Amino acid sequence: MNRRSAIRNVGFLSGGIFLLPYACETTPELIYSNFPLIKRKEQNVIGQICNLILAEDPVNFPTPEKRVDFVLTMINDCGSPREISFLTNGLNSFLTSISPQQKIDFSDLLIEEQNKFIGDQLEEKSLISDFLNLLKRYSILHFKTSENYLTQYLKFEFMPGRYLGRVAV
Amino acid sequence: MKSNTFDTIVVGAGMSGGWAAKEFSEQGFKTLLLERGPNVEHLKDYPTTNMQPWEFKHRGRLTSQEISENPVASSCYAFREDAKHFFVKDKEHPYGQVKPFDWIRGYQVGGKSIMWARQVQRWSPFDFEGPKRDGYAVDWPIRYDDLADWYTYVERFVGVSGNKDNLDTLPDGDFLKPWESNIVEDYFSQQVKKHYKDRHVIYGRCAHLTESKPIFIEQGRGLCMSRRICQRGCPLGGYFNANSTLIPWALKTGNLTLKPNSVVHSVLYDESQQKAIGVRVIDSETKTSEDYFAKVVFVTAATLNTNLILLNSTSRRFPNGLGNDNGLLGKYIAFHNYRATIDADYDGFPEYTTEGAKPTSHYVPRFRNVYKQETDFLRGYAAGFGARPFRETNADGFGEQLKSNLLQTKENGLWKVNSHMMGETIPKESNQVSLDKEKKDSWGIPLLNIDVDYDENDEKMIQDFFEQFTEMFTKAGFKNIKTNDNQRRPGNDIHEMGGVRMGKDPKTSLLNKWNQLHLCKNVFVTDGACMTSTSTQNPSLTFMAISARAANYAIDQMKKGML
Ligand SMILES: Cc1cc2nc3c(=O)[nH]c(=O)nc-3n(C[C@H](O)[C@H](O)[C@H](O)COP(=O)(O)OP(=O)(O)OC[C@H]3O[C@@H](n4cnc5c(N)ncnc54)[C@H](O)[C@@H]3O)c2cc1C
Ligand code: SF4
Numbered sequence: 001m002n003r004r005s006a007i008r009n010v011g012f013l014s015g016g017i018f019l020l021p022y023a024c025e026t027t028p029e030l031i032y033s034n035f036p037l038i039k040r041k042e043q044n045v046i047g048q049i050c051n052l053i054l055a056e057d058p059v060n061f062p063t064p065e066k067r068v069d070f071v072l073t074m075i076n077d078c079g080s081p082r083e084i085s086f087l088t089n090g091l092n093s094f095l096t097s098i099s100p101q102q103k104i105d106f107s108d109l110l111i112e113e114q115n116k117f118i119g120d121q122l123e124e125k126s127l128i129s130d131f132l133n134l135l136k137r138y139s140i141l142h143f144k145t146s147e148n149y150l151t152q153y154l155k156f157e158f159m160p161g162r163y164l165g166r167v168a169v
Numbered sequence: 170m171k172s173n174t175f176d177t178i179v180v181g182a183g184m185s186g187g188w189a190a191k192e193f194s195e196q197g198f199k200t201l202l203l204e205r206g207p208n209v210e211h212l213k214d215y216p217t218t219n220m221q222p223w224e225f226k227h228r229g230r231l232t233s234q235e236i237s238e239n240p241v242a243s244s245c246y247a248f249r250e251d252a253k254h255f256f257v258k259d260k261e262h263p264y265g266q267v268k269p270f271d272w273i274r275g276y277q278v279g280g281k282s283i284m285w286a287r288q289v290q291r292w293s294p295f296d297f298e299g300p301k302r303d304g305y306a307v308d309w310p311i312r313y314d315d316l317a318d319w320y321t322y323v324e325r326f327v328g329v330s331g332n333k334d335n336l337d338t339l340p341d342g343d344f345l346k347p348w349e350s351n352i353v354e355d356y357f358s359q360q361v362k363k364h365y366k367d368r369h370v371i372y373g374r375c376a377h378l379t380e381s382k383p384i385f386i387e388q389g390r391g392l393c394m395s396r397r398i399c400q401r402g403c404p405l406g407g408y409f410n411a412n413s414t415l416i417p418w419a420l421k422t423g424n425l426t427l428k429p430n431s432v433v434h435s436v437l438y439d440e441s442q443q444k445a446i447g448v449r450v451i452d453s454e455t456k457t458s459e460d461y462f463a464k465v466v467f468v469t470a471a472t473l474n475t476n477l478i479l480l481n482s483t484s485r486r487f488p489n490g491l492g493n494d495n496g497l498l499g500k501y502i503a504f505h506n507y508r509a510t511i512d513a514d515y516d517g518f519p520e521y522t523t524e525g526a527k528p529t530s531h532y533v534p535r536f537r538n539v540y541k542q543e544t545d546f547l548r549g550y551a552a553g554f555g556a557r558p559f560r561e562t563n564a565d566g567f568g569e570q571l572k573s574n575l576l577q578t579k580e581n582g583l584w585k586v587n588s589h590m591m592g593e594t595i596p597k598e599s600n601q602v603s604l605d606k607e608k609k610d611s612w613g614i615p616l617l618n619i620d621v622d623y624d625e626n627d628e629k630m631i632q633d634f635f636e637q638f639t640e641m642f643t644k645a646g647f648k649n650i651k652t653n654d655n656q657r658r659p660g661n662d663i664h665e666m667g668g669v670r671m672g673k674d675p676k677t678s679l680l681n682k683w684n685q686l687h688l689c690k691n692v693f694v695t696d697g698a699c700m701t702s703t704s705t706q707n708p709s710l711t712f713m714a715i716s717a718r719a720a721n722y723a724i725d726q727m728k729k730g731m732l
Contacts, residue, residue, distance in 0.1 A: 034233075053567045054575075064223060077232040115568060122567060136571075140564055143575065145228045147221065153578045154560070158221060159394040160525035165351035167524045169580050 032076035090131020181470035183280025185696035187415030192720035194424035206276035215402030252400040265618035271660040279412040289710040296704035310682035319714040331374035348527040353556035375529040376409035472697035476668040492686035506592030513647035519582030530555035546629035550592035551705040666700035684719040
């Protein structure tokens with residue numbers, strides 16, 4: 001299958017070079033008890049999407065765990081049945097909408113193509129946007145509960161030892 | 170002394186039992202403090218106390234499984250990832266809900282004092298006079314003056330931060346300095362003063378150390394550093410719990426034997442002596458039973474468990490429960506109505522914000538029906554009041570745009586204000602607990618069936634709160650006012666009281682003015698079970714004052730050989 005016909009719903013193409021796949025890891029997938037096995041490759045796609053939505057920044061906003069692990073753990077452990085269905089159905093739709101026979105991976109797209117696809121889909125009302133918005137919500141939670149965000153941007157102090165009620169903005 | 174014999178036995182190591190144990194041990198009485206749960210040693214057994222928010226796997230949230238397995242416990246706002254280990258899980262300790270009732274419990278040394286919200290207010294003379302004036306329940310056998318010095322006694326040991334407000338509806342105490350108020354809290358307070366002569370918005374008095382004193386240093390407690398994660402246990406001892414104060418204090422005397430994992434099955438009554446002789450205990454782990462003996466027994470297992478133990482203390486003389494000739498044991502249970510809340514925005518003072526944190530907010534003492542009956546419902550409500558600058562973050566977009574939006578965290582000039590009602594409920598015979606005739610727990614003790622509900626008085630009070638606070642918020646210029654009936658089930662206030670009420674007449678009450686069972690004078694009940702009515706104030710300071718008072722009466726009587 002040629003690439004043009006494989007990428008049906010992306011709605012654009014560019015002739016640039018392919019990106020290296022997000023991860024060529026051979027490590028086995030993490031297993032989540034509340035949804036069907038998501039293969040390593042799919043977990044990588046989820047990680048890649050989360051990073052496109054809100055990039056991990058280990059230098060400025062380090063976190064104890066990788067974003068994809070946090071997002072999937074939260075959906076698995078704390079997600080409502082609705083959120084879990086957003087993940088499983090949405091992932092499937094996401095993958096097939098890039099390539100119905102799944103011959104081409106999301107990671108085969110150029111970065112601009114990936115961004116455009118995500119941007120367009122986030123705006124739609126669809127299974128895919130439910131899925132993307134779910135990943136977005138938990139990615140934001142991961143970012144906003146990072147040490148540096150809490151301390152530098154939300155002025156969180158573990159032991160403030162004081163309360164000032166009238167501080168000029 | 171035989172190893173199973175003591176001067177006094179105290180059942181339940183929360184703040185009520187902790188006070189009794191402290192008083193007895195300090196005055197040289199060999200005291201056995203029995204606690205059904207495990208030990209929680211101050212500092213050593215607070216596993217999450219130094220964890221940062223980002224170190225929690227679920228960032229503080231509960232898992233879906235925890236929520237579905239614990240519909241009762243998870244209804245409590247403090248049952249979260251950081252403190253869930255201190256709460257009773259639904260499956261471990263079942264009970265019967267004749268009507269929906271959230272029975273929130275903490276089974277461990279320290280009881281619920283580890284997780285409580287530390288709001289403490291004295292009752293006023295109006296509260297003790299209420300039942301007599303308004304003709305409900307029975308008249309209290311004590312008045313505010315009987316308790317005033319004991320409030321002071323307790324406050325000095327516990328440490329209470331507060332303002333002297335000089336209100337007859339909320340007597341002042343022995344206070345440590347308050348935290349600063351924020352500009353909107355002060356503004357609302359002034360507005361309410363301007364528009365109403367009988368309403369006040371004051372600093373919320375709380376059991377936190379804002380000043381150091383020799384007594385607190387002796388207890389090994391330091392100043393509160395406003396971490397606001399007290400429910401995990403505080404490594405500084407900045408707030409009061411039984412674990413950092415009462416229990417180590419009592420242990421230090423050498424007179425206290427603390428026995429965790431000891432489930433009290435019943436109080437043992439000896440017909441020939443016409444008094445209690447001790448208690449039957451089941452080891453929570455081995456499930457073996459053993460009897461312990463003492464001259465005096467304090468039952469302070471928290472309101473509903475105290476009812477359960479007494480109902481289960483049957484003998485030929487008392488087939489329906491200890492001291493229960495009148496059949497009122499387990500009846501007239503009451504609580505606080507926490508169903509009504511109100512929220513709004515305020516766009517004044519956009520040039521101000523706050524810095525740091527404080528572990529309390531503001532408080533509106535009861536103003537309804539204080540001096541005379543003025544509404545179509547009995548009694549009234551107090552309310553909390555909070556105001557905070559609103560830091561909205563914009564989560565639009567994705568990629569770099571989203572990140573840059575999230576990094577714009579300045580105040581947007583808006584304040585969020587809110588209030589929640591704390592309504593007095595009227596004790597009624599139909600609100601009651603009883604023992605299940607068939608079902609037993611894992612220790613062979615009958616399950617408790619709880620049959621407690623709201624009534625029309627509560628519904629009317631909710632409407633009045635909505636009307637009055639909408640008016641007060643409107644007069645203060647607050648916008649987007651939204652009222653909400655959160656439909657909380659009874660019990661969710663965690664202020665359940667009654668069932669073993671105090672009163673003057675043995676025909677209509679179980680306890681006398683010293684908290685002794687009318688019909689078995691060496692058994693005392695000083696936790697929430699003894700409360701004749703509920704008032705609107707948070708109750709625990711009163712439980713502690715009553716416990717200290719009753720223990721000292723018992724000590725006096727024991728010294729005179731009367732008990
Ligand atoms: C989240 C939360 C917030 C709260 N906020 C406030 C507040 O701001 N202000 C306020 O005044 N109150 C508040 N409360 C209520 C307050 O915590 C209780 O009123 C107070 O702790 C009661 O103390 P107690 O010693 O009577 O009971 P508990 O602390 O419950 O102690 C009773 C002890 O008895 C033990 N026990 C029970 N049965 C047996 C048995 N059969 N044998 C042996 N031991 C037994 C239990 O394990 C427990 O340790 C709050 C409670 C919670 C949970
Ligand atoms: S607010 Fe005070 S008492 Fe509570 S945990 Fe923090 S330092 Fe301790």
